[in-house]
Amino acid sequence: MRTEAEAGVRTFRDCDLGIFKALKGSLTGIERKGKYLMVRFSNKLGFVGHLGMTGKFLKRAPGEEVKWSRARFILDSGEVIHFQDMRMFGRIDAVPVTELEGRPGVAKLGLDPLADGLSVDRLQAAFHGSNQEIKVALMNQERIAGLGNIHAAEALFRAKIHPERSAATLSPPEWKALVKAIEATIAFALDVEGDGEEIEYVEEGAPNPFLIYGRAGTPCRKCKTIVKSFTQAGRTTHFCPTCQPKERKTDGDQMRKRPRARRYRG
DNA sequence: ACCGCTGTTCTCCG
DNA sequence: TCGGAGAACAGCGG
Numbered sequence: 009m010r011t012e013a014e015a016g017v018r019t020f021r022d023c024d025l026g027i028f029k030a031l032k033g034s035l036t037g038i039e040r041k042g043k044y045l046m047v048r049f050s051n052k053l054g055f056v057g058h059l060g061m062t063g064k065f066l067k068r069a070p071g072e073e074v075k076w077s078r079a080r081f082i083l084d085s086g087e088v089i090h091f092q093d094m095r096m097f098g099r100i101d102a103v104p105v106t107e108l109e110g111r112p113g114v115a116k117l118g119l120d121p122l123a124d125g126l127s128v129d130r131l132q133a134a135f136h137g138s139n140q141e142i143k144v145a146l147m148n149q150e151r152i153a154g155l156g157n158i159h160a161a162e163a164l165f166r167a168k169i170h171p172e173r174s175a176a177t178l179s180p181p182e183w184k185a186l187v188k189a190i191e192a193t194i195a196f197a198l199d200v201e202g203d204g205e206e207i208e209y210v211e212e213g214a215p216n217p218f219l220i221y222g223r224a225g226t227p228c229r230k231c232k233t234i235v236k237s238f239t240q241a242g243r244t245t246h247f248c249p250t251c252q253p254k255e256r257k258t259d260g261d262q263m264r265k266r267p268r269a270r271r272y273r274g
Numbered sequence: 275a276c277c278g279c280t281g282t283t284c285t286c287c288g
Numbered sequence: 289t290c291g292g293a294g295a296a297c298a299g300c301g302g
Contacts, residue, residue, distance in 0.1 A: 144291090
């Protein structure tokens, strides 16, 4: 195996391109941590990869053109694995394998639901001391690794928790529901969204596969209330005002301070 | 044609 | 420390 790289692209912003080009030999390990991939080669070099928003690994026949191909792994068979990344939010960070675990991003990752297993205790520990709004906390990779904007919203919809609730105000049943919801969301993601090399959920004409994400202005799948969206920590959050009420229905024992008012749209 | 939006993370402010 | 804003990039739809 040998490698090729587009010089100067942001994809390699963290690493010496020379190390990427020196990746050689056979694969000795592929490991996922949160949204990061760690790949090791037999010559003791490796890389940390991240797909960003538009990154993909694609295997293609020799000579086949791939648009937005930022890096290539040329197999002995001649087939090519392309790192395709239109927007270049993705990253390839090639270093000696001894340094992989300490690279930016991977070093500080929090609880990994798939690798570590999820439980109420572990989730609560991950959020310990946090007054962050729950959706923002779910997207914080240093607390729980792997959930992004879509799946944080999906998990909260499944758990019937309003995205602006503070983690500190969740009741025991809500914690339990959130654990189940995260597990279900991940299972759904693995099962339905992607089943092969190309994960395309916004393919032309494909229906939105999500329960709540991207459904602003349309009836909630469960209760027909019009789904709303608003901006939270710079990202669009989708939720159902009926299924995910801001105020807990059960009496207010555990309610602390009220979240700040925000403008809603959609 | 322009504007605002998009699955992420990082840095720079206050 | 923490949170928010903006940046990095390319494309798409209104």
